[in-house]
Amino acid sequence: MLSLGPVLFPARVRDAEDALRPLVREHLGDREEAWAVLARRLDTYDGTAPELIRRAGARRRGRVEPPPHHSAFR
Structure with a gap:
C-alpha cells in the first residue's frame, strides 16, 4: 500500500x-539488519x-517492542 502513495x-x-x-535516520540509520526487517x-x-x-529499528537493537494490534506481528 505504501508504494501507491x-x-x-x-x-x-x-x-x-x-x-x-x-x-x-534515528531508527534504521546505516544498519543493514534493520533495513532488512523493514523490507520484509x-x-x-x-x-x-x-x-x-x-x-524495524527496535528489532535489530535487541529490544522487541510489544506487538501492536497489527496482524503482521501476531
Whole structure:
C-alpha cells in the first residue's frame, strides 16, 4: 500500500519524505539488519509508516517492542 502513495498523492511526496527522514535516520540509520526487517515487512504491515520504521529499528537493537494490534506481528 505504501508504494501507491506517490501515485495517488504526488504532491505530498516531499512532505512524506521530510516527515519520515528523521525517523529513518534515528531508527534504521546505516544498519543493514534493520533495513532488512523493514523490507520484509513493507508489503504486509498494516500500520503506519512511522510505526513500521520504529519497529524495524527496535528489532535489530535487541529490544522487541510489544506487538501492536497489527496482524503482521501476531
